[in-house]
Amino acid sequence: MKTTISRPRVAASGRKISPAQNGHGNGESSASRAGLKINPRLVEWLKKPKQNLIDGKWTPAASGKLFDVFNPADASVIARAPDSDKEDINRAVAAARRAFESGPWRAMTTSERGKLIWRIGDLILQNADELAELESLDNGKPRAVARVADIPLAADLFHYMAGWATKIEGNTIPISVPNFHAFTLREPVGVIGQIIPWNFPLLMAAWKLGPALTAGNCVVLKPAEQTPLSALRLGELLLEAGVPGGVVNIVTGFGETAGAALAAHDDVDKIAFTGSTEVGKIIVRASAGNLKKVSLELGGKSPNIIFKDVGDLNAAINGAANAIFFNHGQCCCAGSRLMIEREIFDDVVEGVATQARKIKLGPGLDATTQMGPLVSEEQLSRVSNYLHQGKQEGACYVTGGKRAGESGYFVQPTVIKDVKPGMSIVREEIFGPVVVAEPFTKVEELIPRANQTQYGLAAGVWTRDISKAHRIAAALKAGTVWINCYNVFDSALPFGGYKQSGWGREMGHEVLEHYTQTKAVVVGL
Ligand code: NAP
Numbered sequence: 001m002k003t004t005i006s007r008p009r010v011a012a013s014g015r016k017i018s019p020a021q022n023g024h025g026n027g028e029s030s031a032s033r034a035g036l037k038i039n040p041r042l043v044e045w046l047k048k049p050k051q052n053l054i055d056g057k058w059t060p061a062a063s064g065k066l067f068d069v070f071n072p073a074d075a076s077v078i079a080r081a082p083d084s085d086k087e088d089i090n091r092a093v094a095a096a097r098r099a100f101e102s103g104p105w106r107a108m109t110t111s112e113r114g115k116l117i118w119r120i121g122d123l124i125l126q127n128a129d130e131l132a133e134l135e136s137l138d139n140g141k142p143r144a145v146a147r148v149a150d151i152p153l154a155a156d157l158f159h160y161m162a163g164w165a166t167k168i169e170g171n172t173i174p175i176s177v178p179n180f181h182a183f184t185l186r187e188p189v190g191v192i193g194q195i196i197p198w199n200f201p202l203l204m205a206a207w208k209l210g211p212a213l214t215a216g217n218c219v220v221l222k223p224a225e226q227t228p229l230s231a232l233r234l235g236e237l238l239l240e241a242g243v244p245g246g247v248v249n250i251v252t253g254f255g256e257t258a259g260a261a262l263a264a265h266d267d268v269d270k271i272a273f274t275g276s277t278e279v280g281k282i283i284v285r286a287s288a289g290n291l292k293k294v295s296l297e298l299g300g301k302s303p304n305i306i307f308k309d310v311g312d313l314n315a316a317i318n319g320a321a322n323a324i325f326f327n328h329g330q331c332c333c334a335g336s337r338l339m340i341e342r343e344i345f346d347d348v349v350e351g352v353a354t355q356a357r358k359i360k361l362g363p364g365l366d367a368t369t370q371m372g373p374l375v376s377e378e379q380l381s382r383v384s385n386y387l388h389q390g391k392q393e394g395a396c397y398v399t400g401g402k403r404a405g406e407s408g409y410f411v412q413p414t415v416i417k418d419v420k421p422g423m424s425i426v427r428e429e430i431f432g433p434v435v436v437a438e439p440f441t442k443v444e445e446l447i448p449r450a451n452q453t454q455y456g457l458a459a460g461v462w463t464r465d466i467s468k469a470h471r472i473a474a475a476l477k478a479g480t481v482w483i484n485c486y487n488v489f490d491s492a493l494p495f496g497g498y499k500q501s502g503w504g505r506e507m508g509h510e511v512l513e514h515y516t517q518t519k520a521v522v523v524g525l
């Protein structure tokens with residue numbers, strides 16, 4: 001049975017839609033109440049009214065409406081962003097279409113385009129401290145984590161993609177019809193709609209924009225309503241880097257309005273989406289109208305498998321804890337199903353639980369914080385529902401299992417055992433710091449169980465037996481398999497899902513195939 005969790009949009013979540021004249025929030029008051037310092041420049045930036053980037057200009061929503069943007073550490077309002085709808089999407093798509101068909105973008109040489117994309121990476125690095133702080137305030141993640149992970153990875157993606165701008169090539173094809181010369185061109189797809197989630201707001205924007213721009217497309221990007229701020233700041237950096245007007249349009253708003261209008265738009269050539277499998281299917285249906293191309297990076301319920309011959313058990317325990325607790329479990333590839341060979345089951349479970357108990361929860365801006373809050377009240381209620389269901393279904397909670405504290409959206413890092421395959425906590429993506437541990441005895445039973453999920457995003461295998469490691473990596477139905485490690489990402493490494501975890505790949509040169517189309521040209525000699 002699929003658990004359906006209603007998505008309280010306005011009233012139930014306490015989220016308010018504000019008229020523009022109500023001004024704006026700022027992060028200073030809530031943070032300073034908690035004794036945390038914010039860079040004064042960021043405070044000033046937060047106070048500035050937030051607008052959409054359309055046709056190279058900052059523009060309020062057509063309706064004039066704004067929605068509140070929250071700091072999830074204390075539920076305070078830090079800013080207000082345009083509550084855009086179909087009209088704003090129409091304007092943004094029209095601007096992207098003009099930029100694609102007739103602007104300076106298409107005339108730019110690939111070398112110039114590559115240099116421009118490189119500059120975006122440089123500007124992200126130059127503003128890394130401020131961006132990390134903004135990401136922490138908006139999403140809740142520790143500032144230090146954003147500073148060493150999200151921000152440099154986002155910069156690196158642009159730097160990596162910049163090099164490809166001059167290397168997207170067609171082929172000459174030796175066709176068997178005499179007296180013809182045939183070759184292929186790889187051309188941009190056109191106007192791309194991109195819809196991204198809130199778990200790595202800037203990084204997801206980079207994963208989407210980097211390859212789209214490298215291949216010469218124009219874009220309308222809709223960030224998640226929970227975390228629109230770093231995308232808007234990135235918009236400023238794009239203009240500073242010299243991205244021509246209309247090439248990247250950034251429109252904030254809700255999925256059901258702005259997102260749906262973008263996915264259904266007849267003048268959008270492709271949608272690239274990251275988020276839940278449920279919404280991924282809605283995107284596919286919405287795209288059918290003009291048969292736009294679709295790429296999807298969706299959910300996961302990734303098995304992380306530890307064998308008794310792992311060698312360094314502590315390294316595997318640390319790896320298993322990191323696999324689930326990194327980013328508060330709000331990772332599509334989180335190692336949320338821990339499968340442990342029976343002889344070491346108790347040791348590993350106790351080891352991961354000990355790590356969980358030691359994690360210091362707190363606001364992302366506090367330097368001592370190791371895990372921040374979940375992103376929103378809605379997400380807190382989703383995860384809490386799963387924790388409640390697991391208890392009702394008879395699972396054993398080794399540690400955690402509840403909300404932490406009264407304010408903010410904190411959840412205790414949780415380790416669960418004594419689970420059965422049919423339980424919702426075993427089958428469904430929880431997207432919180434919650435891992436289920438299951439023992440196994442034989443490899444023959446392990447593989448079908450590991451693959452017994454609608455998802456296929458990632459998996460981990462921990463063993464010193466190199467043959468076994470490779471055999472299992474080959475048998476797992478997952479887009480990424482980590483052996484004796486977890487959560488290792490690189491701009492050069494393709495990432496994406498088998499089965500219902502998605503269509504297509506992000507990163508690597510493979511992603512460029514999803515942002516180009518091939519034209520065959522035949523010349524009669
Ligand atoms: P979601 O609804 O799939 O949101 C992802 C993006 O899609 C957001 O920008 C969202 O907009 C937009 N969206 C929502 N409904 C849409 C629609 N009908 N048409 C077009 N766009 C639409 O995810 P969520 O509600 O934030 O999180 C729910 C669950 O999704 C999580 O618990 C987790 O299981 C999963 N999730 C997975 C990933 C991943 O990386 N694979 C990331 C986030 C969440 P707004 O949010 O602005 O309304």
Ligand code: MG
Pocket residue numbers: 069070071072137138139226227375
């Ligand atoms: Mg937020």
